[in-house]
Amino acid sequence: xxxxxxxxxxxxxxxxxxxxxxxxxxxxxxxxxxxxxxxxxxxxxxxxxxxxxxxxxxxxxxxxxxxxxxxxxxxxxxxxxxxxxxxxxxxxxxxxxxxxxxxxxxxxxxxxxxxxxxxxxxxxxxxxxxxxxxxxxxxxxxxxxxxxxxxxxxxxxxxxxxxxxxxxxxxxxxxxxxxxxxxxxxxxxxxxxxxxxxxxxxxxxxxxxxxxxxxxxxxxxxxxxxxxxxxxxxxxxxxxxxxxxxxxxxxxxxxxxxxxxxxxxxxxxxxxxxxxxxxxxxxxxxxxxxxxxxxxxxxxxxxxxxxxxxxxxxxxxxxxxxxxxxxxxxxxxxxxxxxxx
Amino acid sequence: xxxxxxxxxxxxxxxxxxxxxxxxxxxxxxxxxxxxxxxxxxxxxxxxxxxxxxxxxxxxxxxxxxxxxxxxxxxxxxxxxxxxxxxxxxxxxxxxxxxxxxxxxxxxxxxxxxxxxxxxxxxxxxxxxxxxxxxxxxxxxxxxxxxxxxxxxxxxxxxxxxxxxxxxxxxxxxxxxxxxxxxxxxxxxxxxxxxxxxxxxxxxxxxxxxxxxxxxxxxxxxxxxxxxxxxxxxxxxxxxxxxxxxxxxxxxxxxxxxxxxxxxxxxxxxxxxxxxxxxxxxxxxxxxxxxxxxxxxxxxxxxxxxxxxxxxxxxxxxxxxxxxxxxxxxxxxxxxxxxxx
Amino acid sequence: xxxxxxxxxxxxxxxxxxxxxxxxxxxxxxxxxxxxxxxxxxxxxxxxxxxxxxxxxxxxxxxxxxxxxxxxxxxxxxxxxxxxxxxxxxxxxxxxxxxxxxxxxxxxxxxxxxxxxxxxx
Amino acid sequence: xxxxxxxxxxxxxxxxxxxxxxxxxxxxxxxxxxxxxxxxxxxxxxxxxxxxxxxxxxxxxxxxxxxxxxxxxxxxxxxxxxxxxxxxxxxxxxxxxxxxxxxxxxxxxxxxxxxxxxxxx
Numbered sequence: 001x002x003x004x005x006x007x008x009x010x011x012x013x014x015x016x017x018x019x020x021x022x023x024x025x026x027x028x029x030x031x032x033x034x035x036x037x038x039x040x041x042x043x044x045x046x047x048x049x050x051x052x053x054x055x056x057x058x059x060x061x062x063x064x065x066x067x068x069x070x071x072x073x074x075x076x077x078x079x080x081x082x083x084x085x086x087x088x089x090x091x092x093x094x095x096x097x098x099x100x101x102x103x104x105x106x107x108x109x110x111x112x113x114x115x116x117x118x119x120x121x122x123x124x125x126x127x128x129x130x131x132x133x134x135x136x137x138x139x140x141x142x143x144x145x146x147x148x149x150x151x152x153x154x155x156x157x158x159x160x161x162x163x164x165x166x167x168x169x170x171x172x173x174x175x176x177x178x179x180x181x182x183x184x185x186x187x188x189x190x191x192x193x194x195x196x197x198x199x200x201x202x203x204x205x206x207x208x209x210x211x212x213x214x215x216x217x218x219x220x221x222x223x224x225x226x227x228x229x230x231x232x233x234x235x236x237x238x239x240x241x242x243x244x245x246x247x248x249x250x251x252x253x254x255x256x257x258x259x260x261x262x263x264x265x266x267x268x269x270x271x272x273x274x275x276x277x278x279x280x281x282x283x284x285x286x287x288x289x290x291x292x293x294x295x296x297x298x299x300x301x302x303x304x305x306x307x308x309x310x311x312x313x314x315x316x317x318x319x320x321x322x323x324x325x326x327x328x329x330x331x332x333x334x335x336x337x338x339x340x341x
Numbered sequence: 342x343x344x345x346x347x348x349x350x351x352x353x354x355x356x357x358x359x360x361x362x363x364x365x366x367x368x369x370x371x372x373x374x375x376x377x378x379x380x381x382x383x384x385x386x387x388x389x390x391x392x393x394x395x396x397x398x399x400x401x402x403x404x405x406x407x408x409x410x411x412x413x414x415x416x417x418x419x420x421x422x423x424x425x426x427x428x429x430x431x432x433x434x435x436x437x438x439x440x441x442x443x444x445x446x447x448x449x450x451x452x453x454x455x456x457x458x459x460x461x462x463x464x465x466x467x468x469x470x471x472x473x474x475x476x477x478x479x480x481x482x483x484x485x486x487x488x489x490x491x492x493x494x495x496x497x498x499x500x501x502x503x504x505x506x507x508x509x510x511x512x513x514x515x516x517x518x519x520x521x522x523x524x525x526x527x528x529x530x531x532x533x534x535x536x537x538x539x540x541x542x543x544x545x546x547x548x549x550x551x552x553x554x555x556x557x558x559x560x561x562x563x564x565x566x567x568x569x570x571x572x573x574x575x576x577x578x579x580x581x582x583x584x585x586x587x588x589x590x591x592x593x594x595x596x597x598x599x600x601x602x603x604x605x606x607x608x609x610x611x612x613x614x615x616x617x618x619x620x621x622x623x624x625x626x627x628x629x630x631x632x633x634x635x636x637x638x639x640x641x642x643x644x645x646x647x648x649x650x651x652x653x654x655x656x657x658x659x660x661x662x663x664x665x666x667x668x669x670x671x672x673x674x675x676x677x678x679x680x681x682x
Numbered sequence: 683x684x685x686x687x688x689x690x691x692x693x694x695x696x697x698x699x700x701x702x703x704x705x706x707x708x709x710x711x712x713x714x715x716x717x718x719x720x721x722x723x724x725x726x727x728x729x730x731x732x733x734x735x736x737x738x739x740x741x742x743x744x745x746x747x748x749x750x751x752x753x754x755x756x757x758x759x760x761x762x763x764x765x766x767x768x769x770x771x772x773x774x775x776x777x778x779x780x781x782x783x784x785x786x787x788x789x790x791x792x793x794x795x796x797x798x799x800x801x802x803x
Numbered sequence: 804x805x806x807x808x809x810x811x812x813x814x815x816x817x818x819x820x821x822x823x824x825x826x827x828x829x830x831x832x833x834x835x836x837x838x839x840x841x842x843x844x845x846x847x848x849x850x851x852x853x854x855x856x857x858x859x860x861x862x863x864x865x866x867x868x869x870x871x872x873x874x875x876x877x878x879x880x881x882x883x884x885x886x887x888x889x890x891x892x893x894x895x896x897x898x899x900x901x902x903x904x905x906x907x908x909x910x911x912x913x914x915x916x917x918x919x920x921x922x923x924x
Contacts, residue, residue, distance in 0.1 A: 184807055185755075185762035187781045191774075194765060306808055309816065317715060320808045320816035321722045327788035327806065328796050334782050525686055526876075526883035528902045532895075535886060647687055650695065658836060661687045661695035662843045668685065668909035669917050675903050683858045683875045683905075684912055689847045693814065696840045703833060704825060712828055719817045726810045726847075737804045754804045784804075791805055 017051060017067060021109045026055040029101035029115050030063055042066070052118055064120070069104065069113025079233075080104070082161045084114040086232050089159040090209075095151045096228045119228040121220035125254045128221045129263045137225045142265020144226045145219075145247060146273025152229070153208040153240035153279055160209060165237045167203040171293060172196045175300045182303050188330035192296045195337050199289055207237035214243040215252040216262035241282055244270065245290020248341070250332040251298050260341045267341070292336045299329030358392060358408060362450045367396040370442035370456050371404055383407070393459055405461070410445065410454025420574075421445070423502045425455040427573050430500040431550075436492045437569045460569040462561035466595045469562045470604045478566045483606020485567045486560075486588060487614025493570070494549040494581035494620055501550060506578045508544040512634060513537045516641045523644050529671035533637045536678050540630055548578035555584040556593040557603035582623055585611065586631020589682070591673040592639050601682045608682070633677045640670030690730035697723035728791045736787035736803075743780045747773070758784075811851035818844035849912045857908035857924075864901045868894070879905075 019036045026034050039053035051067040070080055080103075087100045098116040128134050128141075176193050179186065212234030220228040246252075248260050248267065256263030261270045267284060275281050306323025308314050335341075360377045367375050380394035392408040411421055421444075428441045439457040469475050469482075517534050520527065553575030561569040587593075589601050589608065597604030602611045608625060616622050647664025649655050676682075687695065700720045708716055737754045744757035747770070752760075761777070764770045770777050783803070789796050790803050808816065821841045829837055858875045865878035868891070873881075882898070885891045891898050904924070910917050911924050 182807075185759040186806075187758065187762045187765055187777070188785050190762045190765035191778065191781060194768075303806075306806075310808060310812060315816070315819055317722055317816040317820045318718050320813055321718055321725070323806055323808045324722075324725050324788075324792035324813075327785055327792050330785045331789055331796065334778070334785060523686075526880040528879065528883045528886055528898070529906050531883045531886035532899065532902060535889075644685075647685075651687060651691060656695070656698055658695040658699045658843055659839050661692055662839055662846070664685055664687045665692070665843075665846050665909075665913035668906055668913050671906045672910055672917065675899070675906060683861055683879060684850055684854055684909055689850045689854075692843045692847050696817070696843050699836055699840055703836065707829070707833055712824060715820055715824065719820055722813045722817050726813050729805055729810045733805055740804055758804060788805055 017049075017069070017110050022053065022067065023055075025102050025104060025108050025110065025115060026053075026063075026065060029065070030055055030057070032057050032061075034063070037062075049113075064118035065101065066098065066116050066118045067110070067113060068116065069111045080113040082163075083232055085161040086163075086235055087116065089155055089161075090152065090229075090232070092159065093151060093155040095148060095155065096226060097232075098228055098230070119220045121222040121227045123217065123220055123230065125216045125252070125263065128216060128219075129254055129256050133223055134221060137221055137223055138264045140225050141219075141221070142261040142267075142269040143273035145214075145261065145265070146270045146275075146279070147277040148226060148229060149211075149214065149240070149243050149247075149270075150274050150277035150279030152211055152214070152243065155209045157206075157209075157237075163209070163235060163237050165207050166210075167207075167238055168200040168242075168289070168293060169197070169203075171297070172200060175297055178304065179300050182307055184303065186299075186303075186326070186330065188334055189296055189299060192292060192333045192337060196289070196293050196296065201239060201241070201286060201289060204239050208240040210236050210238045210240060210242050212236055212242070213246070215247050215249070216254065216264065217252060219262075239290070240279070241286050242290050242294075244274065244282060245287050245292075246294045248287060248291050249294040249298060250291075250335075250341075251295070251329065288336060288339075288341070291341070292333060295329050295333045295336060299326050299333065302326045302329065358390075358410070358451050363394065363408065364396075366443050366445060366449050366451065366456060367394075367404075367406060370406070371396055371398070373398050373402075375404070378403075390454075405459035406442065407439065407457050407459045408451070408454060409457065410452045421454045423504075424573055426502040427504075427576055428457065430496055430502075431493065431570075431573070433500065434492060434496040436489060436496065437567060438573075439569055439571070460561045462563040462568045464558060464561055464571065466557045466593070466604065469557060469560075470595055470597050474564055475562060478562055478564055479605045481566050482560075482562070483602040483608075483610040484614035486555075486602065486606070487611045487616075487620070488618040489567060489570060490552075490555065490581070490584050490588075490611075491615050491618035491620030493552050493555070493584065496550045498547075498550075498578075504550070504576060504578050506548050507551075508548075508579055509541040509583075509630070509634060510538070510544075512638070513541060516638055519645065520641050523648055525644065527640075527644075527667070527671065529675055530637055530640060533633060533674045533678060537630070537634050537637065542580060542582070542627060542630060545580050549581040551577050551579045551581060551583050553577055553584075554587070556588050556590070557595065557605065558593060560603075580631075581620070582627050583631050583635075585615065585623060586628050586633075587635045589628060589632050590635040590639060591632075591676075591682075592636070592670065629677060629680075629682070632682070633674060636670050636674045636677060640667050640674065643667045643670065688730070690727050693723050693726050693730070697727065725792055728794070733787075733791060736790070740780075740784050740787060743783065747776060747780055809851070811848050814844050814847050814851070818848065846913055849915070854908075854912060857911070861901075861905050861908060864904065868897060868901055 016039060019039065023034060023036045026036065034055035034057055037054045037056050039051055042050040042052050049069055053065055053067070055063040055065050068080060068083065084100050084103050087097050090097045091099060098119050101115040101117060103114045104110050104112060122128055122134065129138070172193060179189060211229065211232060213231050214229065218229060218231040219226050220230060247262055247270070250257060253259060253263035259265055260267045267287065271282050271284070302322045302325050305319045309316050309319035357380060360380065364375060364377045367377065375396035375398055378395045378397050380392055383391040383393050390410055394406055394408070396404040396406050409421060409424065425441050425444050428438050432438045432440060439460050442456040442458060444455045445451050445453060463469055463475065513534060520530060552570065552573060554572050555570065559570060559572040560567050561571060588603055588611070591598060594600060594604035600606055601608045608628065612623050612625070643663045643666050646660045650657050650660035697720050700716050700723070704716045705713055705720070741754040741757060744754065744761055745751045748757055748760055765777060786797065786801055786803050794802065818841050821837050821844070825837045826834055826841070862875040862878060865875065865882055866872045869878055869881055886898060907918065907922055907924050915923065
């Protein structure tokens with residue numbers, strides 16, 4: 001699960017992509033013969049890789065690129081190509097995303113994936129929330145996120161690849177089943193599941209594109225503010241307020257609890273900018289519903305990560321410790337059920 | 342406590358002795374102008390140091406030396422000078438010990454201590470018991486230890502520095518009081534203390550020099566066998582059989598439990614050689630008494646080490662873990678009380 | 683019954699070694715995991731010190747809610763099931779109070795800094 | 804009552820990290836202490852898994868010896884005092900049997916490899 005990256009864990013070791021094959025694709029993407037320099041792993045787990053590198057032209061030009069790929073040969077290419085088409089559609093609709101440059105083909109010999117431009121900036125939440133370099137950006141981030149969310153939710157349906165439709169009631173059922181699989185009682189989550197089932201908003205008449213992991217940690221931020229939205233792997237069609245709620249889940253405030261929006265801003269700014277950018281008027285209680293569901297989702301994901309360790313799939317003290325962070329999400333959830341933020 | 346070295350722990354950091362001061366003393370000791378090379382810390386705790394170095398003559402001669410010292414300026418000089426005089430007396434009486442070369446004087450500026458020759462060989466018990474290099478030595482070690490013990494116990498009293506007299510009953514009382522100070526109940530040790538008090542041998546008519554820490558770990562061993570006996574800091578006057586018993590404590594067999602003498606030999610060899618070298622006939626039951634007392638002493642010392650950590654004097658996972666090795670000595674002690682070895 | 687150091691004291695000794703010796707000597711992935719490991723051992727220390735009392739209190743509350751006694755884990759499992767099936771809907775205020783206390787007791791072990799000062803047990 | 808991983812499972816995770824990641828990356832004093840630390844955590848794991856049963860058995864034996872109940876630590880303290888004052892001299896065989904079992908239970912946690920196979924509890 002992509003959400004895992006919130007942990008800032010170092011990437012798992014993986015073989016480097018072949019530089020010659022990469023140079024061939026990059027040359028096609030740039031439209032000039034390039035050589036590859038400074039290739040380095042950015043992040044990712046065992047089955048999905050993100051590599052940064054520079055494509056250098058003979059004339060001395062240097063173009064920062066990113067390779068996103070699933071290196072395994074047998075896997076269907078659909079995942080990465082969906083992401084590629086999604087980024088293309090979002091970019092065309094004015095959402096700040098890295099410009100996609102080339103979709104890998106089997107003949108490229110690099111697995112399934114694509115090249116995109118590298119957007120310079122910071123993604124580590126604690127730096128975005130604390131470093132002086134972002135002091136001027138922080139007051140505008142909430143409004144920027146509101147406008148960006150409105151743009152995401154306005155991406156024309158006709159330009160999108162096929163995506164699953166996920167509504168609130170379906171997600172509640174999905175995470176209830178996931179929780180049951182671990183066999184560990186969590187009365188706080190049971191209270192949450194009851195409330196979430198009782199208060200689920202009706203499915204939207206016309207489902208919008210939902211980013212699905214729109215939060216502090218997936219935003220590339222510079223001194224000027226948000227430059228790009230990354231990590232579209234959980235994108236789906238559904239209630240657009242899901243993105244606004246997920247952005248306000250307390251776990252993504254990284255200690256800045258009082259700043260409801262990502263630890264950097266206030267809800268009013270987010271919703272005002274969202275409406276001003278054409279997203280429509282959103283009821284704060286509707287956002288709070290998705291905050292509650294998001295909090296529960298992250299808690300259940302933490303349990304799942306701990307059981308990835310406990311089952312022996314991946315032994316890791318980092319995954320193990322996540323099991324004891326579940327109580328934080330239970331505490332937050334009880335607060336949200338009581339009307340808190 | 343010197344016994345601590347059985348743990349093979351790395352030495353605590355300490356400032357190097359001044360090379361010029363060391364060269365001056367070494368020149369006096371060797372009787373030629375020397376320079377100092379290859380100085381390195383061998384072992385020791387925070388308050389006592391052992392340094393190895395080479396004293397090199399202009400003609401290309403190289404003399405391996407050892408500095409033993411208490412670096413603190415305020416401490417009385419008696420400890421190291423007692424050890425110096427003891428080594429001199431033992432060496433004169435034919436005990437294999439490093440030859441002492443020079444007693445430090447205040448004007449030397451190196452603290453209190455002395456220089457002695459470095460004896461090449463192995464002191465790490467597990468290597469002595471397992472490495473091929475000592476395969477020929479192992480069968481003769483027990484007999485050599487018997488002869489060496491006889492020589493130690495025959496060192497003329499008149500050649501010795503003042504030493505404390507310690508008999509069995511006194512040591513039992515001492516370790517009972519030490520145990521009580523920790524406030525932790527140890528019924529196995531209580532059984533041992535009762536038995537040890539009931540079976541204590543009478544003080545010898547004429548107390549002999551007792552090394553006090555004569556065991557595998559304080560013997561320098563080469564392919565030919567024992568080359569020197571080190572670590573005389575616990576030397577005292579008392580029952581010579583104490584040294585034979587301590588050599589047979591199971592903790593110093595380092596896993597070679599069936600070889601009663603230091604993990605390398607048999608009791609009959611030890612006692613035969615002891616008698617043949619003039620040590621006199623020794624009853625095995627008399628040895629077993631000192632094995633029992635030695636086992637209890639080492640157990641109580643392990644508790645003391647753990648409490649050095651627990652009290653905060655020295656925080657160390659190594660010291661802490663010793664507290665859980667106490668059960669090994671309790672198990673061994675119960676065996677010895679039942680007539681075992 | 684085991685000798686000193688207690689299990690918690692042994693865990694503390696290892697945690698201090700990680701903090702004082704491993705973290706300064708490492709970097710990158712190893713240093714990151716060293717901090718995670720030290721944190722994990724801190725959790726264990728607090729659990730070994732405090733959890734027996736927490737579990738006893740939790741069991742007593744659950745007993746009062748459910749009307750019968752049992753091991754704390756079993757009572758908690760029953761409580762979760764009865765929240766789900768609705769059979770405690772008439773007493774949700776009591777249930778919420780119990781659950782909030784239980785979560786507070788878990789946080790006091792897992793991450794006491796997460797709790798507002800006023801909510802520390 | 805705390806969530807999974809249990810305290811023993813957290814300790815095991817840290818021990819495995821020390822064994823697989825720290826020991827190969829270090830040398831000298833740090834590597835030596837890494838092995839000591841991993842061993843200490845192994846002791847804690849065995850204690851958390853097995854000691855409750857050991858302590859219960861020990862307490863039951865001590866109760867039979869002393870003729871009254873109490874916390875295991877208090878019974879053991881009384882036993883130690885009564886061995887010393889001689890008031891159990893008439894029953895030393897029973898006492899020795901109890902003490903040997905208790906030591907065996909401690910070794911099963913601290914260093915099970917130290918026990919002869921036949922003596923493992």
